[in-house]
Structures are given as C-alpha cells and as structure tokens.
Amino acid sequence: MRPLRLHSAAPISISVLLASLAAGQVITWDEAYARAASDLAVLSQDEKVGIVTGVTWEGGPCVGNTYEPTSIPYPSLCLQDGPLSVRFANPVTVFPAGINAGATWDRELIRARGVAMGAESVGLGVHVQLGPVAGALGKIPSAGRNWEGFSNDPYLAGVAMAEAIEGMQSSGVQACAKHYLLNEQEVNRNTISSDPDDRTIHELYLWPFYDAVHANVASVMCSYNKINGTWACEHDALLNGLLKGELGFKGHVLSDWNAQHSTVQSANTGLDMTMPGSDFNTPRGSIFWGENLALAIANGSVPQARLDDMVTRILAAWYLVGQDQGHPEVAFSSWDSGAASVDVTTPEHAELARTIARDSIVLLKNSNASLPLGTPGSLAVIGSDAIVNPAGANACTDRGCNTGTLAQGWGSGTAEYPYLIAPLDAIQEIAATTGTTIVTSTTDDPAAGAAAAAAAETALVFITADSGEGYITVEGHPGDRNNLDPWHNGNALVQAVAATNTPTIVVVHSVGPITLETILAQPNVVAIVWAGIPGQESGHALTDILFGAYAPSGKLPYTIGKSEADYGADWTESQTDPFTEGLFIDYRHFDYYAIEPRYEFGFGLSYTTFNYSALAPAISATPGPTTGETVVGGPADLFAAVGTVTAYVSNTGAVSGAEVAQLYIGFPDSAPPTPPKQLRGFEKLSLEPGQTGTVTFQLTRRDISYWDVGVQKWVVPAGTFEVFVGASSRDVRLTGSFTV
Ligand SMILES: *[C@@H]1O[C@H](CO)[C@@H](O)[C@H](O)[C@H]1NC(C)=O
Numbered sequence: 001m002r003p004l005r006l007h008s009a010a011p012i013s014i015s016v017l018l019a020s021l022a023a024g025q026v027i028t029w030d031e032a033y034a035r036a037a038s039d040l041a042v043l044s045q046d047e048k049v050g051i052v053t054g055v056t057w058e059g060g061p062c063v064g065n066t067y068e069p070t071s072i073p074y075p076s077l078c079l080q081d082g083p084l085s086v087r088f089a090n091p092v093t094v095f096p097a098g099i100n101a102g103a104t105w106d107r108e109l110i111r112a113r114g115v116a117m118g119a120e121s122v123g124l125g126v127h128v129q130l131g132p133v134a135g136a137l138g139k140i141p142s143a144g145r146n147w148e149g150f151s152n153d154p155y156l157a158g159v160a161m162a163e164a165i166e167g168m169q170s171s172g173v174q175a176c177a178k179h180y181l182l183n184e185q186e187v188n189r190n191t192i193s194s195d196p197d198d199r200t201i202h203e204l205y206l207w208p209f210y211d212a213v214h215a216n217v218a219s220v221m222c223s224y225n226k227i228n229g230t231w232a233c234e235h236d237a238l239l240n241g242l243l244k245g246e247l248g249f250k251g252h253v254l255s256d257w258n259a260q261h262s263t264v265q266s267a268n269t270g271l272d273m274t275m276p277g278s279d280f281n282t283p284r285g286s287i288f289w290g291e292n293l294a295l296a297i298a299n300g301s302v303p304q305a306r307l308d309d310m311v312t313r314i315l316a317a318w319y320l321v322g323q324d325q326g327h328p329e330v331a332f333s334s335w336d337s338g339a340a341s342v343d344v345t346t347p348e349h350a351e352l353a354r355t356i357a358r359d360s361i362v363l364l365k366n367s368n369a370s371l372p373l374g375t376p377g378s379l380a381v382i383g384s385d386a387i388v389n390p391a392g393a394n395a396c397t398d399r400g401c402n403t404g405t406l407a408q409g410w411g412s413g414t415a416e417y418p419y420l421i422a423p424l425d426a427i428q429e430i431a432a433t434t435g436t437t438i439v440t441s442t443t444d445d446p447a448a449g450a451a452a453a454a455a456a457e458t459a460l461v462f463i464t465a466d467s468g469e470g471y472i473t474v475e476g477h478p479g480d481r482n483n484l485d486p487w488h489n490g491n492a493l494v495q496a497v498a499a500t501n502t503p504t505i506v507v508v509h510s511v512g513p514i515t516l517e518t519i520l521a522q523p524n525v526v527a528i529v530w531a532g533i534p535g536q537e538s539g540h541a542l543t544d545i546l547f548g549a550y551a552p553s554g555k556l557p558y559t560i561g562k563s564e565a566d567y568g569a570d571w572t573e574s575q576t577d578p579f580t581e582g583l584f585i586d587y588r589h590f591d592y593y594a595i596e597p598r599y600e601f602g603f604g605l606s607y608t609t610f611n612y613s614a615l616a617p618a619i620s621a622t623p624g625p626t627t628g629e630t631v632v633g634g635p636a637d638l639f640a641a642v643g644t645v646t647a648y649v650s651n652t653g654a655v656s657g658a659e660v661a662q663l664y665i666g667f668p669d670s671a672p673p674t675p676p677k678q679l680r681g682f683e684k685l686s687l688e689p690g691q692t693g694t695v696t697f698q699l700t701r702r703d704i705s706y707w708d709v710g711v712q713k714w715v716v717p718a719g720t721f722e723v724f725v726g727a728s729s730r731d732v733r734l735t736g737s738f739t740v
Pocket residue numbers: 195196197198199227228237238
C-alpha cells in the first residue's frame with residue numbers, strides 16, 4: 001500500500017484569506033445610523049420610497065435592484081443570490097454547499113468561505129448577497145432546501161452563521177440571513193402556516209438567528225410561509241417583536257421574492273424592503289410599495305416615521321460594511337448569460353473550495369481498512385454520478401436536473417460552474433501516475449455496472465439523492481424529496497455490483513441523509529463515503545480522501561436513520577404544520593425516544609484513531625444575575641461566558657488526522673422536558689500521530705438556559721447539568737457534571 005502523505009497544516013490560502021479580515025473596515029451601528037440620519041435629512045419622499053422598493057423582476061442586472069436616489073451618492077442596490085456563490089454570474093467559484101461547510105465543523109474554513117464568497121460578490125458589484133441560510137433549519141430530513149444551510153442542529157448552524165456572516169461582511173458585502181422564519185418545506189411553501197410553540201421557536205428555529213444578528217448581519221430575509229396564520233413578511237410578533245425587539249436587530253428586513261402580500265400591514269409590522277418590487281407576471285402586477293407606499297403614508301395608514309426607519313436601516317447597513325467607499329459597479333447581468341466584465345475567481349478560492357469539500361467528506365464505514373485505496377491494479381468506476389452531465393455541467397437551468405455528477409442541489413441557491421471536476425476526471429488523473437487500470441460504467445444500469453465490477457479488483461459505485469427549491473420538480477420530486485432512497489435505483493446498482501464479490505466502495509453525493517440499509521446488507525460493501533454536494537472541486541476533494549493524501553475529518557451534520565419514519569418529521573400536503581415534534585428533531589428525537597440511528601449526528605470515521613482524556617480538572621459554570629441589557633443579538637447575558645469544559649484529545653493512530661471533539665449538555669430535571677443531550681461546543685483539532693491537543697469549550701449563559709414561556713425569558717434551571725464530551729452525539733468518551 002502506498003504510504004499515506006497526510007497534511008495537517010491549513011493551506012496557505014486560508015490564512016491569506018483570513019488575514020484580509022484585519023483590513024476590513026469596522027464601524028459601529030451607532031456610527032452607521034448617524035451617517036444614515038444625515039442622508040435622511042436631504043432625501044425626498046420619492047427617493048425614500050425608491051430606496052425601499054425593488055424596480056420589479058428583471059428590471060435591473062441583479063435578481064433584486066432598488067431605485068437610485070439623486071440627492072445622495074447612494075446606488076441602485078444590487079441584491080443577488082446566493083448562499084454558495086454568485087448566481088447567474090460567470091465565472092465565479094462554486095463553493096461546496098452549506099451542508100458541506102457544516103460537515104467540516106471547521107470555524108476557520110466556514111469563515112474563509114464567507115470571506116472568499118464576499119470578495120467575489122463585491123468584485124461583481126453585488127451589495128447584498130442572499131445568504132447564509134438557517135431556515136429551513138432542517139427538521140424534515142427530505143425537505144428540499146436543507147442543503148443550503150449548515151445543519152439541523154441550531155448550535156452548529158448558529159456558529160456557522162456567525163462565521164459566514166463575519167467573513168462575508170469583512171469583504172464588504174452585506175450578508176442576508178434567511179429565510180426568517182419556519183420555512184421548513186417546499187411543498188405549499190407559499191401558503192402553509194408553520195405553528196410551533198414559543199419555546200420551540202426560541203430554542204431551535206430562532207437560535208441561529210441570534211448568532212446571525214449578534215454577528216451584525218446587515219439584512220434578514222422574511223420567508224414565504226405563514227406563522228400562526230399570518231405571513232412571515234407582515235408578522236408583527238415575528239419582525240417587530242422577536243427580530244427587532246428581542247434580538248435587537250439593527251439592519252433591514254427584505255422580503256423573499258414576491259413574499260409580500262400587503263402595502264400597509266407589511267410596512268407597519270416591520271418589513272423594510274420589498275423584493276423584487278413586483279410579482280413575476282407579464283406585465284408585472286402586485287406592486288405593494290413604490291407609489292402605493294407613498295399613498296399609504298399620505299392617507300395616514302403608515303406613519304412617516306416607519307418609512308424613515310426603513311430607509312435608515314437600509315442606509316446604515318450599507319455604511320456598516322463600507323459600501324460608501326469605492327464599491328465596484330455591477331459587472332454582470334443575470335439576464336444576459338451572466339458573463340462578467342471582470343474575473344473575480346482566484347486560484348486561492350478554487351483551493352479553498354477543494355479544501356472545504358475534502359474536509360467535509362464523512363467516512364461512514366470502512367471495513368478492514370479498505371480505504372485509503374493505495375495503488376490498486378484496477379478499479380471499476382460505476383454510476384452516472386462519476387461523470388459530468390454529457391450535455392454540460394450547466395445544462396439545466398438553476399441545476400434543475402440530476403444528470404451527471406451531483407455537486408449542487410437545485411433552485412435559486414445555485415450558480416454556474418466555471419468548470420466541474422467529476423470523480424472520474426480526478427480518478428483518471430491519479431491512475432495516470434499509479435498505472436491503475438480504470439474500468440468504467442458511467443450509466444446507472446445494474447448489469448453494466450456488474451460487468452465493470454467483475455473486471456476490476458475493487459469497485460467504486462457512485463449514487464445520488466438530489467433536492468431543491470419548489471419552483472422546479474425533478475424526476476417527480478417537488479423540491480422536497482419523495483423519500484430518502486438513493487435516486488436512479490441506486491440500491492439496485494450497488495446490489496448488482498456487490499453481487500459480483502468485488503469489494504465495493506459506495507460514494508454518496510446527496511443533499512442530506514439517505515437510508516443505507518439495503519446497501520449495508522450487501523456483505524461486499526466494504527466502505528461508504530458521504531461527499532455531500534461539494535461544488536466545482538468535487539472530484540479532486542474525493543480523490544484526496546480515497547487515495548489517502550488526507551484522512552477524512554468530516555462529521556455528520558444530521559442523523560442517518562434506519563428508516564424515514566424514525567425521524568418523526570415529514571413534509572405535509574396540509575396547509576398547516578403544527579410542529580408537534582417540538583424540540584425533538586433529528587438526534588434530539590432519536591435520543592428522547594430511544595431510537596437507534598444507523599449513523600448518529602456528529603459521526604465520522606478517520607484513517608487514524610483518537611483518544612480522549614482528563615475532562616476537568618473542574619468544570620465550572622457560574623451564571624451571575626442578569627443585567628437586563630439588550631445588545632445586537634439579544635439579551636447581553638446570553639453571550640456572556642459562564643464556564644469552560646476542558647479535555648485532551650490524542651492521535652493514537654499511525655497517520656495525521658483531524659478530530660472534531662464535541663460537547664453535549666444534559667439539563668437538570670428542574671427544566672421542562674428537554675432533549676437528553678444538546679450540542680453546546682465543538683472544536684476541530686489537527687493532530688500528528690502521538691500528538692495531544694487541548695480542547696476548551698466556552699459555555700455561554702444561553703448554552704445552559706431554556707426559554708421559559710411563562711416569564712418570557714431565558715432561564716438557567718437549578719440543579720445538576722450532565723456534561724458529555726466525545727466523538728459524536730453517541731460516542732461519548734468523557735462524562736462529568738456541574739451544579740448551579
Ligand atoms: C404562535 O402561537 C403559539 C401558540 O399560541 C405561540 O406559542 C407562539 O408564540 C406564536 N408564534 C408567534 C411567532 O407569535
């Protein structure tokens with residue numbers, strides 16, 4: 001076997017990217033508000049209305065554009081998708097999706113991805129980049145847009161939101177945290193009412209938005225759905241109450257595209273900008289603001305102060321990220337091939353895309369150390385997912401097909417590939433240096449796959465599961481997936497290949513969990529690799545792991561259950577979702593109901609092993625009295641450190657690798673029914689063989705609080721908290737406790 005050549009130091013590009021953070025302009029919200037106030041004094045009423053109103057769909061180069069005032073040097077704002085790149089523009093770097101970024105559990109990488117995406121957006125003249133995503137949070141494993149976000153765990157999602165936002169905004173683009181709130185499925189997304197209880201809202205769905213707001217996110221997008229029967233974009237309790245009140249959000253709320261349903265109510269309940277300003281019909285209808293907003297102010301239905309507040313928030317966000325200082329002109333058109341007049345891509349961005357894709361790969365099974373491959377004499381590469389769509393990587397609009405290798409989901413959260421390295425491309429690059437014979441079957445035909453496998457020492461089978469935004473249906477899946485099976489009869493393909501007695505390695509490109517029971521029942525399936533939807537560097541990232549240049553270090557950002565029913569949450573065709581599962585989603589559900597998952601949240605194997613030791617010396621948590629002060633992000637106390645948990649992790653194997661040490665907390669019995677374990681810390685450590693590292697988890701007050709519905713506050717329950725530190729949500733290596 002070829003010796004492993006494992007790297008542990010972060011690639012240069014990441015430190016270079018992060019160094020640019022230091023150069024970012026930093027002004028406070030107060031300073032930004034002061035500048036906005038000066039502008040407000042000179043703006044006419046028409047100009048103010050124009051600043052809060054989109055110019056209608058396809059009315060400007062970006063997916064959203066506002067009217068440009070003449071009395072201040074403020075532009076027609078350019079708002080552009082999306083959460084993994086700049087949609088429609090070309091060339092851009094297509095980064096791994098949010099779910100892959102989440103699977104790295106690597107704060108630096110998530111931040112660097114934000115820095116790089118932000119830089120490309122700014123280079124193209126974008127002012128507001130429509131991401132990152134924490135809603136859908138992902139309570140429904142088959143929901144169409146879960147992959148745009150980082151994880152269905154609110155803690156992991158929240159950390160990732162903050163890192164992404166700070167990274168993006170340090171490059172000078174306004175980040176837009178979306179979709180606010182409770183847009184958990186695609187089917188009926190424009191009509192369904194999401195009705196969770198108050199505690200569930202705070203502890204799950206709102207949680208990552210606290211982090212987003214605390215990270216000074218410039219804008220928030222309200223979602224398509226209703227909450228308790230009221231549209232999210234005209235919901236007083238949601239916008240004025242939770243977001244601008246409880247969370248102290250100082251930026252602007254913009255509507256999802258055509259999610260506004262009224263002139264007066266949306267204005268009075270907290271919406272600040274309407275996008276795209278009209279519906280999508282020809283000719284455009286449903287123009288709720290523009291002239292109609294001016295009329296509503298004139299007839300007294302909307303206070304003048306509300307319009308002034310909208311404008312102040314929008315201008316302040318623009319100042320906050322320094323867009324008054326030489327922000328470039330828009331350099332592409334969404335409606336005209338997207339060809340950009342500048343090339344914003346860099347080799348460092350491509351390298352970063354590869355690094356994130358590689359470090360997000362989760363090794364699920366690896367019998368008898370079948371991986372890494374070393375130098376096989378021959379290798380069968382099987383499945384349509386091994387090659388680029390023969391019609392071209394960008395053949396389907398908004399990636400609305402599952403043909404060829406899957407490296408993005410579909411919908412508005414996608415971008416045009418500048419190139420796409422498919423698995424077979426990268427495998428052939430390696431085979432050329434190792435002399436490995438490659439046998440291919442690049443369809444999903446089981447008989448052809450079996451024939452290829454029979455002619456090789458080892459078989460690699462590629463299977464997929466895709467999903468996306470509900471305006472496109474792909475192979476009968478209406479955005480949300482109809483089930484958690486692999487597409488294109490992937491189970492039959494794996495069965496046929498494994499039946500040849502060739503050791504079979506399954507590579508899964510998927511937007512989220514698929515059930516693996518049929519595949520695991522094949523004795524010749526020796527390894528399973530989840531590679532997610534890895535973006536343009538897909539193949540290179542995969543071969544980095546398969547051939548052992550790097551040890552896998554991704555961990556599942558969701559649970560893989562034995563059956564779809566085990567999750568206890570599925571999308572509904574009903575017009576209301578009562579969210580009866582409450583707090584118990586994903587691993588919280590599996591743990592609470594004692595359901596054995598197949599691969600638990602936080603799980604992932606390496607090519608080395610790690611040992612955990614010496615929790616303590618003393619775990620302390622000493623929450624003092626609350627001050628009642630609200631900062632941007634919520635009550636100041638929530639973010640205050642109350643204690644630390646420290647442990648040591650050693651690399652006890654033969655090769656370098658990285659481990660994600662995870663901290664889970666169990667609440668005392670004095671709290672109302674709470675999930676047995678909740679993630680409250682994680683740290684990724686790169687360790688050489690024999691090396692020991694220290695992990696220190698900082699607990700904040702929020703981490704040990706629950707939302708008390710009665711008093712309408714976060715409360716630390718009295719009693720003894722359990723502490724679990726380990727390699728996953730179920731692979732607990734160290735336990736302890738503390739009492740408050
Ligand atoms: C919706 O109603 C439920 C049940 O009355 C309540 O707990 C929750 O706070 C309401 N949600 C919002 C956003 O007002």
